[in-house]
Amino acid sequence: MFGFSLKNGREARSRPAAATGHDTACACPRASTSPVKMVLFHGGKGGVGTTTLASEAAAILAGSDRNVAAVDLDVCRGDLHYRLDVPVTRDTHTVSDLLPVIDDLDTRILGNALSTCPCGARILPAPTTHAAAAAIEPDHVRKVLVAMAAEFEHLIIDSSVADDRMISPAFDLAELVVLVVTPEIACLGGARRALGQVVSQGGKRPDIALVVNRSLGTSDAVSPAEIESFLQMPATVVLPEDTARCRRLADEGRHVTSERSALGHGIYSLMRRLFTLR
Ligand SMILES: Nc1ncnc2c1ncn2[C@@H]1O[C@H](COP(=O)(O)OP(=O)(O)OP(=O)(O)O)[C@@H](O)[C@H]1O
Numbered sequence: 001m002f003g004f005s006l007k008n009g010r011e012a013r014s015r016p017a018a019a020t021g022h023d024t025a026c027a028c029p030r031a032s033t034s035p036v037k038m039v040l041f042h043g044g045k046g047g048v049g050t051t052t053l054a055s056e057a058a059a060i061l062a063g064s065d066r067n068v069a070a071v072d073l074d075v076c077r078g079d080l081h082y083r084l085d086v087p088v089t090r091d092t093h094t095v096s097d098l099l100p101v102i103d104d105l106d107t108r109i110l111g112n113a114l115s116t117c118p119c120g121a122r123i124l125p126a127p128t129t130h131a132a133a134a135a136i137e138p139d140h141v142r143k144v145l146v147a148m149a150a151e152f153e154h155l156i157i158d159s160s161v162a163d164d165r166m167i168s169p170a171f172d173l174a175e176l177v178v179l180v181v182t183p184e185i186a187c188l189g190g191a192r193r194a195l196g197q198v199v200s201q202g203g204k205r206p207d208i209a210l211v212v213n214r215s216l217g218t219s220d221a222v223s224p225a226e227i228e229s230f231l232q233m234p235a236t237v238v239l240p241e242d243t244a245r246c247r248r249l250a251d252e253g254r255h256v257t258s259e260r261s262a263l264g265h266g267i268y269s270l271m272r273r274l275f276t277l278r
């Protein structure tokens, strides 16, 4: 139904490293196809690690010499720039700064508007004020996504669960949705609604990669198998909880994959498969 089989996912996925002491592994819905361009990272609920994974994807792609940009569609509260270590000042252009030229977006305008992250990825951050965010309409989002996709090999889209309207164009245009969930009952209903939103889009349906993040292994209240059963799709990867590392590295402006860990390995192996990296 979603472009890959339950059987494949179950065969390739292992228990998280935190539970087994082994590396995480993942099955990928797109392993046999060409590199994916537009990828939407979306959470089953807030705080599940969506922005963390979007930023890791951008950094890994940039580190692999891919021409990559990231856009923050969490227009009211976005913090992708923080994860990618880009300070947003008065001089930084954000999504809302493109509105006056929304029908003229081209290489020059985008080249001037986007900031460059230390990892090499380009970024269009979310606006810094509520008023600026409130001026953005879904049609603006669509135009920004189309224009950015024309300029880059990969476009990483970070999103909020709080604004379905704004995310709708991204669901529509993305070739791949990375649906991030945590092993909590509170996350499952939202994840199922997000899947419903994907299915209800007109046009070509995107592939979906289900990522179970922050797993405590055998202590999870909801097991990966129960999540798979509830959502009727296999998990592409199960990533372990590693709170201290995530917090420390975020505060240091570093990526999780910048040092060796089971979580970093799991994230890297996920991205390698999603984006057909070596
Ligand atoms: N595997 C993990 N183990 C421990 N902490 C994690 C893990 N993944 C992400 N986190 C932490 O969870 C918190 C929320 O992460 P993040 O901001 O990426 O989530 P989000 O889904 O984008 O949240 P929001 O809905 O607020 O946008 C952060 O402090 C992050 O460091």
Ligand SMILES: [Mg+2]
Pocket (backbone or CB within 6 Å): 050, 051, 052, 074, 079, 159
């Ligand atoms: Mg976020």
